[in-house]
Amino acid sequence: MVNDKDAFDSFQEKFFSFHLDTITKEAERLLDSGCSPQDFLRACQQCMEEVGKKFEAGDYYLPELVMAGEIFKQVSSMIRPLLKFGDGQRNMGTIVVGTPKGDIHALGKDIFCILAEAAGFTVHNLGEDVPPDGFIDKVKTTGATILGMSALITTAYPYMAQVIELLKENGLREGVKVIIGGGATSKDLAEKIGADAQTWDGYEGIRIIQSFAGA
Numbered sequence: 001m002v003n004d005k006d007a008f009d010s011f012q013e014k015f016f017s018f019h020l021d022t023i024t025k026e027a028e029r030l031l032d033s034g035c036s037p038q039d040f041l042r043a044c045q046q047c048m049e050e051v052g053k054k055f056e057a058g059d060y061y062l063p064e065l066v067m068a069g070e071i072f073k074q075v076s077s078m079i080r081p082l083l084k085f086g087d088g089q090r091n092m093g094t095i096v097v098g099t100p101k102g103d104i105h106a107l108g109k110d111i112f113c114i115l116a117e118a119a120g121f122t123v124h125n126l127g128e129d130v131p132p133d134g135f136i137d138k139v140k141t142t143g144a145t146i147l148g149m150s151a152l153i154t155t156a157y158p159y160m161a162q163v164i165e166l167l168k169e170n171g172l173r174e175g176v177k178v179i180i181g182g183g184a185t186s187k188d189l190a191e192k193i194g195a196d197a198q199t200w201d202g203y204e205g206i207r208i209i210q211s212f213a214g215a
């Protein structure tokens with residue numbers, strides 16, 4: 001067993017080389033050594049936060065954002081099979097999740113979907129840049145009682161609000177709990193648009209939807 005803290009520090013250093021081969025080899029070594037997949041995922045998420053800060057500061061440009069996204073995708077696909085939440089055996093209910101129109105960020109939403117599946121939910125992942133009608137149609141056809149929206153960019157706000165308005169117009173709001181997540185969301189936003197919950201953490205998101213499901 002490796003010392004997770006040192007190993008993650010060294011992994012994070014390697015991450016910023018953006019050398020995919022070196023990074024995935026290191027990830028493989030870490031996972032083989034029995035590190036905590038949850039903590040490893042968090043360490044990767046910290047790298048993405050750092051990339052975001054550097055982008056905002058003008059030290060990184062779009063190519064770095066794209067490379068970081070690709071690296072995170074590869075490494076998280078190695079971590080995913082090891083993520084567990086609860087026994088995953090019980091059927092906890094159905095959830096529809098998507099990134100609303102105006103936003104193409106996928107990675108955090110996909111992680112939340114994987115965790116929800118591991119926790120025993122039936123998950124319908126609609127993908128990214130989803131128009132408001134897309135959410136409503138899927139809720140109708142699946143009978144989902146939970147709807148999740150992920151937003152990393154502020155242009156998605158009006159569409160998130162529209163989804164909740166459409167739920168009301170279609171007489172679905174009473175039977176559907178709405179949770180929002182991702183860096184561009186906040187408790188204030190949730191209150192403003194009338195969502196039931198908000199989080200920046202996928203694991204907390206699972207605890208919230210478990211409570212929605214009465215677990």
Ligand code: B12
Nearest residue numbers: 052069103104105106107108148150153154181182202205
């Ligand atoms: C990678 C990345 C990209 C990649 C995305 C690749 C992909 N396939 O997803 C690419 C290169 C495509 C991209 C594009 C752009 N990006 Co970008 N991107 C990022 C970056 C660096 C990391 C995002 C990420 O994947 N994080 C890792 C995941 C795991 O974390 P997470 O999303 O927060 O998810 C966790 C939780 O939030 C939660 N969660 C997430 N969703 C949900 C949903 C529910 C229901 C629940 C319960 C929980 C939950 O669970 C996850 C696990 O814990 C961020 C920086 C940052 N700090 O976030 C910028 C960032 C989001 N991008 C930004 C920008 C500006 C852009 C572009 C406009 C750049 C451009 N000029 O073109 C475009 C957007 C185009 C569009 N219309 O959407 C800004 C957004 C500013 C804002 N708030 O409006 C950021 C914040 C960078 C910055 N600091 O300026 N980006």
